[in-house]
Amino acid sequence: MESVIQSIRSSRAYSCLECGKCTASCPIARFNGAFSPRRVVAEAIERGGGEHLLADELLWECLTCGICELRCPTDVHFGALVRSLRAAAVERGFAGHPSHGGVLQSLMRMMTSPTLKQDRMWWVTEDLEVESRGEILYFVGCLPYFDDLFAPDLNLRSTDIARSTVQLLNAAGIKPVVDSNERCCGHDLLWTGDVENFRRLAEHNVAAIRETGATVVVTACAECAKTLRDVYPEWVGPLGFEVKHLSSLIVEHASSFRFKENTGKVTFQDPCRLSRHMGEVAAPRQAMGLVPGLELVEMLHSGVNAVCCGTSAWTNCGQTSRSIQAERLQEAGSTGAATLVTACPKCQIHFRCALSDGRADAENNMNIQDLSVLLASCL
Amino acid sequence: MMDAGRHPNIEVLTYSEVIGLEGEAGSFVATVRRHPRYVSEDLCTGCGQCVENCPVVVPNEFDEGLGARKAIYSPFAQAVPNIYVIDRENCLNTDFLVCENCRKACEREAIDYDMRPEDRSFRIGAVIVATGFDLFDARVMKNYGYGLYSNVLTSMELERMLNASGPTQGHIVRPSDRKPPGSIVFVQCVGARGEAGQQYCSQWCCMNTVKDCLLVKQHEPGIERLQVLYTDIRAAGKGLEEFYVRSLSQPEVSFLRGRPSRIEEESGTRDLIIHVEDTTTGKIERIQAEMVVLASAAVAGADNRKLAGVLGVELDPHRFFQSREAEGELLETTREGVYLCGCAGGPKDISDSVAQASGAAARAEAHLASSRRPAEKVKVEPLDTSGPPRVGIFLCHCGINIAGVLDIGRMAEEARRLPHVAFVEENLFLCSDAGQRVVQEAIREHRLNRVVAAACTPRTHEPVFRQSCLETGLNPYLFEMVNVRDQCSWVHSNEPALATMKAVDQIRMAVARASRLEALDSREISVEQSVVVIGGGIAGMQAALDLDRQGIPVTLIEKDKVLGGRLLGIHRLYPDFREAAVLLEKKRRQIEESRIVVQTSSRVESIRGFVGNFDVTTDRAAIRTGALILAIGADVYRPEGMYGYGRFPNVVTGLELEDLFFASEGKLERDGHEVKTAAFIQCVGSRDPEHRVSCSRYCCPTTVKQAIELRDLGVNVVVFYRDMRTVSHGTEELYRLAREKGVRFIPYTPEHPPRIEGKTAAETASVHLDMVGGEIEVDIDLVILATAMVPREEETAALQMLLKVPRGTDGFLMERHAKLGPVETVVGGVFICGTVQGPKDIAESIAQASAAAAKAAALVSRERIELEPTTAVVQTDLCRACGRCVEICDFHAPEIKEMEGGGMAAVINQALCKGCGTCAALCPTGAIVARHFTDEQILSMIDSLLLGEVV
């Protein structure tokens, strides 16, 4: 792992002009005046990542959504800097404030255990065709766990995403591999500084995927896609398989799909990982374009300029998150669309949570749907 | 003892005697003679150097002579105050001889051989006599061989042996050969129920023997036989029958109904031969036992006559203090302003004694109302607890209760290795005065900012340690307790090594938690200085009267048109056949003359609020009050279908018989027919796993009373019973009277209950009796079922819902603690009395009512009270205002509010929050902090346990 000093250098923090554009772009800073990406950078430079900076609770406020990086005139990689500062903070015994009592963090860490034999295939209903070995592997991610944890409170079945994804793949003539030995991709551990356990998950997953003989890995989760495609090679070297978000795969197989007409009006929440981190802005839109009659109305901020769903890595969720979500939902509502489509299960969980409190400041009638579920419903 | 010794408003005078009482209630002058202890209370630190140097060894009275003490001694380890005393009878320093070893040993120069008795006068408002009882001298019953045969012991001697810190370290040994006995026979009623001239029942001996059987088995698992020779097993009282039933399931324990004629020693083995008839079979048994334990009865204190003379009060024929029981006043002596509680008035068990004690306090307070003052708070400069944790660990031996099982040295060694630990010390009795001083001194000397005690249970002793912390200026919430006795040494005594490992782990967990504990400050809230009593039966009336006498505003709510409750349906009361109406009339008149606000025909609709601040809404009024006393009484079991009840018109309940008494004039008639022969059936719906396991307690004395009344009306009476449990004061004597008057008592077993037969009415009662080898049949024209006392289902359930007062498995409202808090509930400011808590009779209900009044008065006589600060609070920045906490809190403590700086967040009302922490477990973002049980504190315990190191 890079030292703090090394990462200050590699994240180009020294080139910061202190122009403040990042802070002005930051969704957190908009509601929490104490937080400023510029100040984090300045302190990192001045103090070299000392105790003071690492102990600062504000370090855990950042959503690592990447909007500041996008706007930065001198190309400071703020996300990378935060990532390495957090890893250094964890080394010294600091941590962010976990949501849901740390359940998800515990689950992720337990999944690093090689002797674990998960029972995570229960969502695979009989109508779905899946394989244990094959060319194309569907990486499910933590959807079964989300069902266990959130279904009762949020009226949400995250595994619908998994079922829809398999239906879509089956419709394209693909019988995907679904691996019961799959583990969490580790995205949230990586971004909250637990690099040791992230490495374990990465190594395990890459080995497990290779075991199935897959050459293409598809995922319906923006975070999984980003982590597998862009981060794993940094840690375990060349993967030997290709990683795609479901939307890209659907676009590739566009000719195989005969979607039914759907005259609904939808708007799209670009997940940070898919849009800004991976640059995949077009694919989800093209995928939706395959549905006859479907009208996509863009929000004021969309594509790489989209606003984050407000919470990241199950950490430091609170009033600020709620405010970001309320504003974003209002923006979605003002498009006149009935459905907010997203391509990351986490976006859906966070928006649904915001809607579940029944407060008037959110657009209560907004329906939230995953891209895969929307498309599968049109098969 | 600790609590009384530490209370700022209590002055304890030990080794003292009252020698005069002048004046009258409210303005007595009492003269107290303090006997010289020859050790200065101001100087003695309880270090024990004097004891080590004293050359004289004499038998220790506290250990029933089984152990030894010196001539300078402290009677027992937890004595309050822990000051030594010289027994001059045995001391070598006489007028002629000089030893002075103790004086030389005492560094504080606390020994003063010239100390003289000192008389002091006190201006007081009332006197409470709580002098207890003496134990019957079993030597009087020569046939039992006590004092003659060394392996015949009394139950009190056994008690000392069972005590882990007693003379035999908790082992049962035969005095003749110091070997554990293979068999023990317990003999009941030694010096009671007709023996040696004592007519009364000593009340607690049956349960004490049942308890001893279970304890002996645990202390000496190898014991083969524990046999109890009894006349009736009197497991009468809340939860006692359940305890008895449990002992019956032990294979080694057996009960034989019969009183021995004589006990002889077998020469050589020195075993004992007991001659007894098994009255259920009629066979004479010759039982061999390696040890005999005599259940010696309680007898009146030897000094009672002298004390009664000084106080100007009367004694009863048994030389116990005479109460005004005839008037329903068990707590009043024959002199106004002098009250009575516990066994000074006759034998009773601990819970009854505690209830009576509070009751007597309530009566006494009526004379002190003008000079009442709240407990004074000790003001101490708070210690600076900032900086890294400095944990002090104190390991209590609890005599050998802990140290006899756990390897304390090893625990201390492991504790010293833990991070943050600045000090580790062992102590023989940490809860003693001396032990607490050790803690306090260590806090000061080693600048401790966290204290961990590995001792007994926080449920009883956390307050003691917290108080000691407070006195040194250390915030009491920086104290953490590890339960290495009740949940370790006592329950894993067979596996000392594993138990020690467990203790070491729990200490490590405690250190992790302790280092994360935060100082918390108590909150003060105001108290509405009035009380609402719900239920206008005898208990509610009495509670209201006691409060009124103390000048506290009371509202008494009764659902019926008139006050009186169950008493209205009773003709005459035991033990002296006084008309219930007379007692009722007296209480009603007192209420009329009082300032009590009586609301009859009223029903409580809702109760909101919390300790000190309740809002009670009835269908007629809204009342604000500081405390509530629940006295809604109980119901009588409806024995539908049992023994022909409901089918035969001449099968009635005991309560229905009272109606017949009201109507009787010289003879008893039912539907115009004169009743010639009546049969009672006991335990209908009680002591029956199909209905209620518990014993209803009131029914045996009631049946005895009614049987006598029937005999006096010329009726022949048969009582079918299992055990006659006439334990209430004065009722054993009634039982004898009933037998003398010719009432036939026929025992039955649950396997062969009596059968009632007839065509259109009950005509015969029959029962199978082993002793006579067949059936006994009696022609009858009235059957009376002594039915169980059961909770008023609907009303009790409603109170449980409104106030969250829990109910026991028997359905009655549950007291805070069976022995230590019989009239309190777990809900602050809510007290219970009378039969809502469990079966009891009129006199017992009255005594308990006074106790509830005392507790309520203690609360509402203060303008403000402190509340626990261990509540939940919201970290506003982490709150999404999702409302989950609002949804789940049954105390309505959280609320979503607009914040000052804009935005919404939950706010928890600190006065309503009970500190359960459930909201913290359901808060999705972790915004709620359950103070003193924070996520961080709990997780640190988990991590420290499983990682094997303090995190």
Added chain:
Amino acid sequence: MARKKSPAGGKKKKEEFVPRIVVFACNWCSYAGADSAGVNRIQYSPHFRVIRTMCSGRVHPGFVLRAFEMGADGVLVSGCHIGDCHYIFGNERAVENYEKMKALVRTLGLEEGRIGLEWVSAAEGPRWGQVIDEFVERVRRLGPSPVGR
């Protein structure tokens, strides 16, 4: 909140498996029941460690999962009997939480027998001993947790 390192290296002796069990006991019923077991000198297995909370409703599924994460072989939550909760319905919230944990534990592939939810009242000293003995035995039969590293 600070958190540290990985659990201390698993169980060593295979032949003599001693389960590591965390028991959460509510203050008013179960902890009191455990005290009552002591007063009655009930003897039962020492292979568990207790964490006292005021109410079983306080036990966050996160506590239970953390215990498994740190290498526990079993976790038992014990509260007042339904209807007897000192805080009215706290134990019913404990049931809700327990249902969540049960689902999570199952998906994780841990045997359901490794978690338990029991009700022990203040008066049920013997029952406390029995509950502990049975749970310890159940976990012992299941063997070491697969989470162990």
